[in-house]
Amino acid sequence: MPTCFNLSTVSRLMSLLRCRLYFISSFNVKSSDYNSATFFANVSHFNTFQVAFGADLDLLSNNSPFPKAIEVCLKGMVYQIRDSLFQFNPKNWPFINEAREACRLLRTTGAQWIHERKTSMQKGEDVPKDILTQIIKTAATEKNMTEEFMLDNFVTFFIAGQETTANQLAFCIMELARHPEILDKVMKEVDDVIGMKQEISYDDLGKLIYLSQVLKETLRIYPTAPGTSRDIPGDMTIDGIHLPGGFICLFNSYATGRMEKFFKEPLKFDPDRFHPDSPKPYYCYFPFALGPRSCLGQNFAQMEAKVVMAKLLQRFNFSLVPGQTFDIQDTGTLRPKSGVICTIKHRKYKN
Numbered sequence: 370m371p372t373c374f375n376l377s378t379v380s381r382l383m384s385l386l387r388c389r390l391y392f393i394s395s396f397n398v399k400s401s402d403y404n405s406a407t408f409f410a411n412v413s414h415f416n417t418f419q420v421a422f423g424a425d426l427d428l429l430s431n432n433s434p435f436p437k438a439i440e441v442c443l444k445g446m447v448y449q450i451r452d453s454l455f456q457f458n459p460k461n462w463p464f465i466n467e468a469r470e471a472c473r474l475l476r477t478t479g480a481q482w483i484h485e486r487k488t489s490m491q492k493g494e495d496v497p498k499d500i501l502t503q504i505i506k507t508a509a510t511e512k513n514m515t516e517e518f519m520l521d522n523f524v525t526f527f528i529a530g531q532e533t534t535a536n537q538l539a540f541c542i543m544e545l546a547r548h549p550e551i552l553d554k555v556m557k558e559v560d561d562v563i564g565m566k567q568e569i570s571y572d573d574l575g576k577l578i579y580l581s582q583v584l585k586e587t588l589r590i591y592p593t594a595p596g597t598s599r600d601i602p603g604d605m606t607i608d609g610i611h612l613p614g615g616f617i618c619l620f621n622s623y624a625t626g627r628m629e630k631f632f633k634e635p636l637k638f639d640p641d642r643f644h645p646d647s648p649k650p651y652y653c654y655f656p657f658a659l660g661p662r663s664c665l666g667q668n669f670a671q672m673e674a675k676v677v678m679a680k681l682l683q684r685f686n687f688s689l690v691p692g693q694t695f696d697i698q699d700t701g702t703l704r705p706k707s708g709v710i711c712t713i714k715h716r717k718y719k720n
């Protein structure tokens with residue numbers, strides 16, 4: 370799967386981003402208040418659809434039903450996990466119907482895209498080396514891979530890559546706007562590395578070290594996928610603690626990221642915790658989970674986050690519109706409750 374996320378990913382991200390930045394630039398001739406969470410939701414929506422699935426942008430207008438469908442599916446998953454009797458309460462039935470509709474939309478869309486891509490592959494046409502192609506190729510080599518299983522993989526990617534990255538970027542802007550000294554430092558790095566260049570290369574991304582630290586610190590305080598679980602197949606003892614087989618262990622990266630035991634002054638936003646010379650957090654920082662079932666899209670996600678942030682920091686100044694709460698909303702993924710409303714202004718350049 371990592372072959373999908375390579376150098377060409379960066380250039381495809383660049384061209385997609387250009388059209389979104391053009392939109393924000395033209396909208397914001399002087400300065401204006403802008404809901405950055407909505408902007409990032411759109412950006413990551415477009416990026417994932419195009420880069421991962423090669424979907425036609427025309428399908429993805431601002432009235433696209435997909436973001437809402439994804440939100441409803443995630444909510445349904447969380448309600449079910451938190452209350453196992455949820456489905457038996459008649460007052461929840463209208464929502465359950467909505468969630469079923471949302472699942473149906475994602476699965477029928479997946480079936481249609483898989484069918485179209487498979488047909489192109491069978492005809493020997495040139496197809497993008499993206500996740501959709503990879504899902505189909507993998508299915509062809511695995512014995513028990515049914516059509517339903519392929520669709521499961523499709524929907525997992527569809528959902529996994531959307532909200533998480535968008536909300537990471539929104540939280541990142543929120544924290545940068547609250548910490549002007551960190552904003553200045555990261556802007557200086559972006560100026561030094563990419564200056565006024567239109568295109569960001571793969572090599573440039575590697576040089577944006579402080580920006581990486583900022584993004585990692587954002588996920589420490591705001592792990593947008595705040596937890597994970599693992600089945601315990603049989604009795605085991607780890608570090609003297611007995612874990613009975615048949616149980617499920619929940620791991621909460623939101624809690625561990627905010628524990629004094631692991632991070633000094635845990636609520637302070639301090640990207641230097643992730644300085645290359647600082648000690649690495651040891652099993653207490655896992656925004657992408659750990660082990661064989663950790664996030665498959667983490668490299669892509671962080672590449673995407675860096676490209677988007679670098680382009681924004683290159684061109685705009687941000688300040689938060691007063692009166693917003695910095696509350697977090699938990700709908701399966703974490704998001705800023707107030708949406709992060711910013712005043713954005715074009716930066717002035719000295720040539």
Ligand code: HEM
Binds near residue numbers: 421529593597598670
């Ligand atoms: C900031 C962004 C992201 C975060 C914080 C994040 C976090 C996570 C976490 C915690 C898991 C593990 C879930 C579990 O243990 O059950 C996961 C799984 C996964 N993620 Fe991400 N993710 C992000 C972006 C993405 C993107 C952009 C993609 C795809 C384009 C993606 C694809 C996946 C897939 C396919 C899985 C399932 C892996 C498996 O079950 O083996 N993720 N992600």
